[in-house]
Amino acid sequence: MLIGIPRSVFFYYYFPFWSGVLEALKISYIISPPTNPEILKLGLESALDEFCLPVKIHLGHVDYLSSRVDYVFSPGFGRAGKKSHFCPKLMGLPDVVRLKTDNALEFWHDLDDKGEILPEPWWETLLGIIPGLTRRRFKKAWENGQKRQAEFVKLQAKGFNPQEAIHCLTAKKPVVKPEGEGRPSILVLGHPYLVYDDLANLGLLQKLKSYGVKVITKEITPPCERAKPWPAQGKTVYWQLGQEILSAARYYAMTRRVDGIIFLSACLCGPDAITGELLELYMGQEPDLPPLLKLTVDEHTGVAGMETRVEAFMDLMGWRRQYVATV
Amino acid sequence: MRDLYLGIDVGSVSTNLVVVDGESRVTEQVYLRTNGRPIPTVQKGLAMIKKALGPHRIGGVGTTGSARHLIGLMVGADLVKNEITTHAVAALHYRPDVRTIIEIGGQDSKLILVKDGIVVDFAMNTVCAAGTGSFLDQQAARLNLSIEEFSALALAAENPVAIAGRCAVFAESDMIHKQQMGHSLSDIAGGLCEALVRNYLNNVAKGKELAAPVIFQGGVAANQGIRRAFQRVLGTEIIVPEYFGVMGAFGAALLVRQMMMASGKPSRFAGWRLCEEDLTTIGRTCQDCSNHCELVELRRGGKFVAFMGDRCGKWSSLSPEAEEAQRVV
Numbered sequence: 001m002l003i004g005i006p007r008s009v010f011f012y013y014y015f016p017f018w019s020g021v022l023e024a025l026k027i028s029y030i031i032s033p034p035t036n037p038e039i040l041k042l043g044l045e046s047a048l049d050e051f052c053l054p055v056k057i058h059l060g061h062v063d064y065l066s067s068r069v070d071y072v073f074s075p076g077f078g079r080a081g082k083k084s085h086f087c088p089k090l091m092g093l094p095d096v097v098r099l100k101t102d103n104a105l106e107f108w109h110d111l112d113d114k115g116e117i118l119p120e121p122w123w124e125t126l127l128g129i130i131p132g133l134t135r136r137r138f139k140k141a142w143e144n145g146q147k148r149q150a151e152f153v154k155l156q157a158k159g160f161n162p163q164e165a166i167h168c169l170t171a172k173k174p175v176v177k178p179e180g181e182g183r184p185s186i187l188v189l190g191h192p193y194l195v196y197d198d199l200a201n202l203g204l205l206q207k208l209k210s211y212g213v214k215v216i217t218k219e220i221t222p223p224c225e226r227a228k229p230w231p232a233q234g235k236t237v238y239w240q241l242g243q244e245i246l247s248a249a250r251y252y253a254m255t256r257r258v259d260g261i262i263f264l265s266a267c268l269c270g271p272d273a274i275t276g277e278l279l280e281l282y283m284g285q286e287p288d289l290p291p292l293l294k295l296t297v298d299e300h301t302g303v304a305g306m307e308t309r310v311e312a313f314m315d316l317m318g319w320r321r322q323y324v325a326t327v
Numbered sequence: 328m329r330d331l332y333l334g335i336d337v338g339s340v341s342t343n344l345v346v347v348d349g350e351s352r353v354t355e356q357v358y359l360r361t362n363g364r365p366i367p368t369v370q371k372g373l374a375m376i377k378k379a380l381g382p383h384r385i386g387g388v389g390t391t392g393s394a395r396h397l398i399g400l401m402v403g404a405d406l407v408k409n410e411i412t413t414h415a416v417a418a419l420h421y422r423p424d425v426r427t428i429i430e431i432g433g434q435d436s437k438l439i440l441v442k443d444g445i446v447v448d449f450a451m452n453t454v455c456a457a458g459t460g461s462f463l464d465q466q467a468a469r470l471n472l473s474i475e476e477f478s479a480l481a482l483a484a485e486n487p488v489a490i491a492g493r494c495a496v497f498a499e500s501d502m503i504h505k506q507q508m509g510h511s512l513s514d515i516a517g518g519l520c521e522a523l524v525r526n527y528l529n530n531v532a533k534g535k536e537l538a539a540p541v542i543f544q545g546g547v548a549a550n551q552g553i554r555r556a557f558q559r560v561l562g563t564e565i566i567v568p569e570y571f572g573v574m575g576a577f578g579a580a581l582l583v584r585q586m587m588m589a590s591g592k593p594s595r596f597a598g599w600r601l602c603e604e605d606l607t608t609i610g611r612t613c614q615d616c617s618n619h620c621e622l623v624e625l626r627r628g629g630k631f632v633a634f635m636g637d638r639c640g641k642w643s644s645l646s647p648e649a650e651e652a653q654r655v656v
Contacts, residue, residue, distance in 0.1 A: 036617035312411030319445040
């Protein structure tokens with residue numbers, strides 16, 4: 001039996017867990033390649049225009065895998081603790097995928113208050129494809145997944161972003177430390193399926209690195225800072241990732257650990273429409289915080305618009321540094 | 328022989344060239360329509376400039392605008408700079424105390440906020456080009472008016488009608504509706520200007536504070552109706568600089584002048600013979616990996632000059648100029 005794992009949506013958050021569970025159950029899997037124009041095209045052809053780019057990309061990965069494997073791993077995301085949710089498009093994702101392909105296997109993610117995935121839906125799905133699966137064997141597989149995920153989290157604490165950490169875990173190569181200090185440093189905020197998908201973000205991270213920028217992403221925020229609201233924030237936002245984005249911005253901006261912040265979002269993203277506005281509002285209320293650039297991506301392949309904004313942002317940061325130095 | 332500095336701004340709608348002297352004074356300026364053909368348009372512009380200039384030496388060339396990399400490669404630019412920065416530099420040169428720069432061009436509209444002479448924030452229109460020059464052009468053409476006539480009519484509007492400004496398609500159907508109702512062309516043109524300004528404030532400015540002095544530049548600043556609408560909404564004087572249509576090119580010229588004077592190096596300018604040379608581009612898709620990058624090959628006189636557009640750099644590194652042009656920030 002072969003399962004295909006799409007390298008989309010929360011792949012860059014949960015792949016270590018997914019692979020840990022599947023491997024312990026001796027299920028072979030393949031991963032779709034990083035999003036390329038062919039996969040994007042498959043996604044665009046099969047999606048409704050209301051979907052955001054990340055969902056279209058996901059459908060492209062599913063389509064790519066569907067004919068190559070027995071089952072396509074089809075994740076869905078619902079609750080994140082008691083007070084927080086994933087986006088409705090991700091809740092409905094497995095249903096949309098089921099309409100697209102008849103060999104999808106749903107793996108539902110509801111998170112408890114500690115951020116742990118609840119096992120029951122997985123048990124049901126896995127029982128359907130592994131006849132005679134015992135609770136004991138399932139529990140062992142689950143623990144293997146958790147162990148793998150813990151290693152992944154540990155790598156992030158050392159400064160590896162999820163993309164680099166997954167590379168470290170899968171490549172079985174000696175772990176190279178992420179690059180140290182660099183100037184300027186920019187915090188790139190956004191959902192993992194945009195920040196770590198080099199096609200979706202039009203190569204933003206590579207571009208910044210080619211300019212000599214030290215790129216920081218929100219996953220390396222110290223754990224105690226991850227949920228802290230802004231001083232002006234009355235209550236935490238409803239969307240789990242939204243609050244993580246706001247809190248990371250708060251931490252890095254208030255402690256002056258970065259020279260600038262880029263907020264990357266997809267056109268038509270509902271949660272980000274709120275998060276982005278709040279981010280701009282809170283940052284505007286605190287004096288002399290690092291500058292903020294909001295970038296919106298969609299399915300365009302022309303990089304000129306992105307380059308212009310990023311280059312101008314680099315100039316702006318440079319001027320600010322000079323100004324601060326002369327005052 | 329005096330040193331001159333050339334700035335070239337190749338945008339979606341217009342191509343502008345500006346020459347400044349050692350004291351940052353504009354000696355020549357050219358405004359041309361790009362018409363979708365950036366290379367021949369730049370050649371034409373260069374030919375016009377060459378004719379107008381007396382004895383001189385080109386001390387530096389800077390390119391800007393959405394075709395800045397391609398044209399930078401073609402002319403041998405010393406500086407390739409994004410258009411937000413060049414517009415800000417030019418406006419600051421014109422009014423060092425400027426606080427707000429509104430720039431509306433063919434397909435982009437920008438807002439640049441300045442404090443104590445440094446840029447502190449900027450914004451551009453996102454995915455939609457409604458409310459930019461191309462849309463005005465298109466509507467003027469639909470009404471069979473030149474863009475100058477449109478401007479005059481809009482200014483003369485006594486009772487501008489309400490037009491939906493969020494989307495160019497809806498705005499057009501709204502305009503047709505008003506026109507069929509019997510409203511005068513003048514009131515419709517005036518209404519469109521107000522809708523465009525509202526759209527700019529909602530989509531680009533988004534509630535940011537637009538402090539005076541306010542500079543309005545870019546091709547659309549020629550439009551009297553838009554100027555008046557901005558003035559009315561912002562309640563402050565709208566300053567339109569002398570060279571409002573070519574501020575990007577002016578900024579590029581100012582920046583390259585400063586850079587070359589500081590470095591003392593000779594310019595890499597390819598020379599005026601560029602105007603007559605046979606310059607072509609050939610597009611192709613690289614099949615070497617799944618990225619399928621869309622490559623552009625630049626040829627001079629049928630001979631290979633450079634490749635651009637690859638992500639991995641193996642094509643652009645075939646020529647040192649191209650590698651440089653892609654790297655320049």
